[in-house]
Amino acid sequence: MKKRTILIIEDNLEIREGSAEILELTGEYEVITAENGMIGVELATKHHPDLILCDIMMPELDGYGVLYMLGKQDTTMHIPFIFITAKSERVDMRKAMEMGADDYIVKPFDDIELLNAIESRLRKKDSLDLAAGNGRFLKLEEEEQNYLLESLVKDARVKVFKKKQLIYGTDDSPLYIYYVVKGKVRSFLNYQDGRELSTDIHGDGHFFGYESILMNENYTESTASLEDSEIAMITRDSFFELIYRKPGIASKFIRMLSGDIKEKEEQMLGFAYDTVRKRVASALIQIAVKSKENKDDDEVLIRISREDLAAFAGTANETISRILAELKEEGVITKEKTAIRIHSIKELKKIKQ
Helix, strand or coil: CCCEEEEEECCCHHHHHHHHHHHHHCCCEEEEEECCHHHHHHHHHHHCCCEEEEECCCCCCCHHHHHHHHHCCCCCCCCCEEEEECCCCHHHHHHHHHCCCCEEEECCCCHHHHHHHHHHHHHHHHHHHHHHHCCCCCCCCHHHHHHHHHHHHHCCEEEEECCCCEEECCCCCCCEEEEEEECCEEEEEECCCCCEEEEEEECCCCEECHHHHHHCCCCCCEEEECCCEEEEEEEHHHHHHHHHHCHHHHHHHHHHHHHHHHHHHHHHHHHHHCCHHHHHHHHHHHHHHHHCCCCCCCCEEEECCHHHHHHHHCCCHHHHHHHHHHHHHCCCEEEECCEEEECCHHHHHCCCC
């Protein structure tokens, strides 16, 4: 079995030689070492190692600089990259992952921790290379898609947004795509008179904001949290790196984008031709479908304010109150404090003009 090549970039002689000795003793690795970042970049470009271990604080060129320079070269940008560092602050680790590092090990570390980190990253690379070698570019199994997207989310920064806090506004430049870890988010447009028209709702496990990234244009709508929410912010560089490496993921997002466009077209047609009653029912269905935990659920409890529901239905608050009272009297819904229980989505769909 061919040995894997590991490049260690570390200015501390004891750590550099100690780590190299541990790896060589396994009999599975050939080790190349560099005492500073500039030499490390040269060796990586020349030898194309299977994995790179790199310190952060170094003379000549620090670890962040090494990662940046290698990330700009086609021949080295996909090499698994692990930081070995004494910087254990969360902000430092977050910066490392946002720049594209695959992992980090905090000094001092033991032999097992080092070997496990290397083996884990090499296994992941092998699985991705195998998928590419089998020609599965445009068609990925759902399990593999989920694995790749979970990894993308795991490496992203997670931010807590308070209820009704703006996430991004119309005409903002797209720096991230977003993933709802927990909570609910709505997308909306603004009328010139200050009114809002909600266009979509995003719940746990939903991506949003990718339309503008894919189309390379500023956001055409705004988003805000409907409740306290945890949102993963995935950098556009990380997103593009994945879809360039795995076009099957790009196909998934294009299909999602097509579905979003179709849904918005149907919503606009509804505003043009449906009665207010039908629009309110459609808004409740849209929110319920994206709020339910299991796809087969027919009864769903949704939490949304009268104002937000009015924005989804494109009508006034007073009209919402009247329509909800009618639906409650008909036994289609029940008001439960600040929530609405929809007894049957199927029955709600039967409401006519």
